[in-house]
Amino acid sequence: MPPSIDPAILRALSIDASQAKAASHGGSGFASTYRITTDTTSAFVKTSNSKGAATMFEGEHASLNAINSAVPSLSPRSFAWGELESGGHFLATEFLDMSSRTSSGGKRSGMTLAQKLAKLHTTSVPDEFKGKGFGFPVPTCCGDTMQDNSWKSSWADFFAQNRLMHILKCAEKNNGTDKRLRSLIEDVCEKVVPRLLGDGHLGREQGVQPVVCHGDLWSGNKGKASFVGRSEDPNEKGAVENVVFDPSVCYGHNEYDHGIMNMFGGFSGSFWKEYHAACPKTEPAEEYEDRVKLYEAYHHLNHYSIFGGGYKSGAISMLNGLLKKYG
Numbered sequence: 001m002p003p004s005i006d007p008a009i010l011r012a013l014s015i016d017a018s019q020a021k022a023a024s025h026g027g028s029g030f031a032s033t034y035r036i037t038t039d040t041t042s043a044f045v046k047t048s049n050s051k052g053a054a055t056m057f058e059g060e061h062a063s064l065n066a067i068n069s070a071v072p073s074l075s076p077r078s079f080a081w082g083e084l085e086s087g088g089h090f091l092a093t094e095f096l097d098m099s100s101r102t103s104s105g106g107k108r109s110g111m112t113l114a115q116k117l118a119k120l121h122t123t124s125v126p127d128e129f130k131g132k133g134f135g136f137p138v139p140t141c142c143g144d145t146m147q148d149n150s151w152k153s154s155w156a157d158f159f160a161q162n163r164l165m166h167i168l169k170c171a172e173k174n175n176g177t178d179k180r181l182r183s184l185i186e187d188v189c190e191k192v193v194p195r196l197l198g199d200g201h202l203g204r205e206q207g208v209q210p211v212v213c214h215g216d217l218w219s220g221n222k223g224k225a226s227f228v229g230r231s232e233d234p235n236e237k238g239a240v241e242n243v244v245f246d247p248s249v250c251y252g253h254n255e256y257d258h259g260i261m262n263m264f265g266g267f268s269g270s271f272w273k274e275y276h277a278a279c280p281k282t283e284p285a286e287e288y289e290d291r292v293k294l295y296e297a298y299h300h301l302n303h304y305s306i307f308g309g310g311y312k313s314g315a316i317s318m319l320n321g322l323l324k325k326y327g
Helices: 007-013 053-070 113-120 155-175 179-197 256-264 269-278 285-307 311-326
Strands: 021-024 032-037 042-048 078-083 089-094 140-142 145-147 211-213 222-227 240-244 250-252
Touching: 007 078, 007 089, 042 053, 053 078, 053 089, 053 113, 053 140, 053 145, 053 211, 113 240, 113 269, 145 155, 145 285, 155 179, 155 250, 155 285, 179 285, 179 311, 256 285, 285 311
Parallel strands: none
Antiparallel strands: 021 032, 032 042, 042 089, 078 089, 140 145, 211 250, 222 240
8 A cells, every 4th residue: 555645745845645646665774765756746755753753854854955065966855854744754855766777868967976975075065154163054863873963163073072972972871881982982082083183183284174974875875876856957867877865964074984985895996096086085194094994983883872782892993903003
């Protein structure tokens, strides 16, 4: 039986119930997902009754539109998010046809995924956020972890407080207190983070400028697809593009994205060569691998917070290695 369309979604998309069809599509561990089609509209919808759904969908809505604003062919646009009349919340975005492997017409951007990500990571933040520093206007969720994106003038402070210390608190809430883990993370925040990411060191005299970071760019959140809903631009209809989705954006150091990209693999040597040709490693370049390891450790901690198990040992090993080298 096809899912019914909540009136709140119909209003948000400005569509008539009598003209709309809904069918289950895709899957998510945190939401129900389906596609809505009319003669003029094709939308992908997520709904959830979970406690954190409002934060999750508001964050994804803002994240998708931040990416799309910088590189329109890299992600779907988000149309709306809000409260359902039947209870719970929804997110409605452009529909991506992930079954498309070759273009059925239309003009492609001609950009590879590496080129698009490099463009994303070298595009200045919108004028309204310039001068605010590092952060994002709303919280975002990485998995089901709510991330604190309150603004910090220093990237080192943001990563230490808003990421490492915040995920430690989440992990303690979910899995219980581990005094040795807490001590290790506090030491890393006090000694390693300033050494690798501190003002005047990272990026040398020029420092680093905040850019859009996807925030959860593992290989499962990229693919090839056509933007079915962009019928208002006939040049784009049917063109298959390299795309990313399910973001958890912050305005941060571009290499922050490299942590989770490295954690699960799926990005080839040729990808990185092409990416770094357009977006060079931040100085000091010789510390690049250690910065990526530090950023990757955050995602091991996040996975430990969500799933428990062996992810903690992976994070501890990485952080101990960095502390031994820089502490």
